[in-house]
Each structure stands twice: as structure tokens, then as C-alpha cells.
Amino acid sequence: MTGLFPRPRAVVAPGAVHVPEWLPVERQRELVGACRKWARTPVPLRHTVLPGGGVMSVQTVCVGWHWQPYRYSRTADDVNGARVAPFPDWLVELGREALAEAYGAHSPVETYAPDTALINFYDGTARMGMHQDKEERSGAPVVSLSIGDTCVFRFGNTEDRGRPYTDVELASGDLFVFGGESRFAFHGVPKVYPGTADPATGMSGGRLNLTLRETGLSA
Numbered sequence: 001m002t003g004l005f006p007r008p009r010a011v012v013a014p015g016a017v018h019v020p021e022w023l024p025v026e027r028q029r030e031l032v033g034a035c036r037k038w039a040r041t042p043v044p045l046r047h048t049v050l051p052g053g054g055v056m057s058v059q060t061v062c063v064g065w066h067w068q069p070y071r072y073s074r075t076a077d078d079v080n081g082a083r084v085a086p087f088p089d090w091l092v093e094l095g096r097e098a099l100a101e102a103y104g105a106h107s108p109v110e111t112y113a114p115d116t117a118l119i120n121f122y123d124g125t126a127r128m129g130m131h132q133d134k135e136e137r138s139g140a141p142v143v144s145l146s147i148g149d150t151c152v153f154r155f156g157n158t159e160d161r162g163r164p165y166t167d168v169e170l171a172s173g174d175l176f177v178f179g180g181e182s183r184f185a186f187h188g189v190p191k192v193y194p195g196t197a198d199p200a201t202g203m204s205g206g207r208l209n210l211t212l213r214e215t216g217l218s219a
Contacts, residue, residue, distance in 0.1 A: 018175070
């Protein structure tokens with residue numbers, strides 16, 4: 001959880017960079033407003049049902065492409081069949097700004113073209129098991145933005161769900177980017193700290209996580 005002392009940026013693994021407090025409160029509030037609109041229509045926020053019948057504790061809505069285990073489509077065939085909201089240009093620019101912040105002179109900003117966002121909402125009891133983001137056909141970095149309650153983000157290795165891994169606290173406004181050698185690292189969220197959200201962001205409780213990705217898919 002955030003405290004009185006500044007949190008330094010950190011390279012958690014090769015290609016994996018944590019930048020605390022990157023998003024100002026005003027920008028966080030704008031993103032919360034946008035997410036609330038996407039969560040209502042055309043495809044509502046939902047608990048994803050896994051192929052084995054399990055139900056994810058996080059709630060998800062998508063922009064640009066709809067994700068369901070374990071593929072992308074333009075329509076939410078597992079929800080209401082509607083076409084998902086388009087991926088806005090301003091979100092592409094935000095992704096490029098994030099990449100430039102994380103990687104600096106080594107950032108592939110000019111070629112980075114995210115075309116989907118998975119937006120996950122965590123209440124105080126929600127968790128995310130260790131997994132890889134590997135449905136994309138592109139190896140471009142994943143940009144992760146956190147708003148609301150602080151969480152423990154577990155960033156692991158590319159071989160399996162076990163150790164070695166590093167636990168990082170992601171607070172509201174934090175940026176986490178993983179690409180390169182760490183693009184397909186296992187990662188998850190074992191814990192959320194309820195009541196740590198700043199109401200000024202528009203979040204009275206819970207955590208929003210936006211992950212911007214390149215699918216590598218054609219229209």
C-alpha cells in the first residue's frame with residue numbers, strides 16, 4: 001500500500017518495468033468514466049465462465065476485441081452477441097505514452113499499435129490466478145494501468161506458475177509494462193487491499209485494471 005515515502009520505479013525483470021504514480025488523478029478519473037460507459041453497453045461487465053465451468057471472480061469488459069478463453073472475436077458470443085466498443089485513438093496514444101515512459105529511448109513507440117483493452121474490475125475478494133497473456137499473435141508489450149484499490153501483483157517466470165516470482169504492490173495510477181523477454185511471463189493478483197482507493201479518482205471501492213495489447217489480428 002502507498003505510504004509517506006516515494007516509491008521508486010523498478011525493473012522487475014528484463015522488459016518488465018513498474019512506474020509508480022504515473023497516471024495523475026485527473027487522468028484516472030477520466031479513465032474510470034470511460035470504463036463505466038464500456039461496462040454498460042454494448043457488452044456489459046461480466047464474470048467470465050472458463051471452459052471447465054469455473055467462473056472468474058474478477059469482472060471483465062473488453063474494447064476493440066472481445067476476449068474469451070482462449071480467443072479473440074469482434075462480437076461477444078459468450079455474453080450477448082453484440083459487437084464490442086471500438087478501440088479509441090486516444091487509448092492508442094495513452095499506450096504509446098506509457099511505453100515511452102517505461103522503456104525510454106528503447107521504446108518501439110512508433111510501431112506500437114494496441115487494438116484491444118481488457119478491463120478487469122476486482123472487488124475486495126477477487127483474485128486472478130497465475131496465467132500468461134498468449135492469445136495475441138503479436139509479441140508487442142502489454143501495458144497495464146491500475147486505478148483504485150492497491151493490489152499485490154505477482155510477476156513470475158516464463159516456464160511455469162511457480163517460483164521464481166516477484167510480488168509488487170500496484171497502487172492507483174501505477175503503470176506496469178512487460179515485453180521482450182518477459183512478454184509471456186506468468187502473472188496474477190493474489191490479493192487486493194480493500195479501502196485503499198482514493199475517492200478523487202471516482203472509485204469508491206475496488207480496483208480497475210486496464211491492459212492494452214496488440215492482438216496481431218486483422219479486421
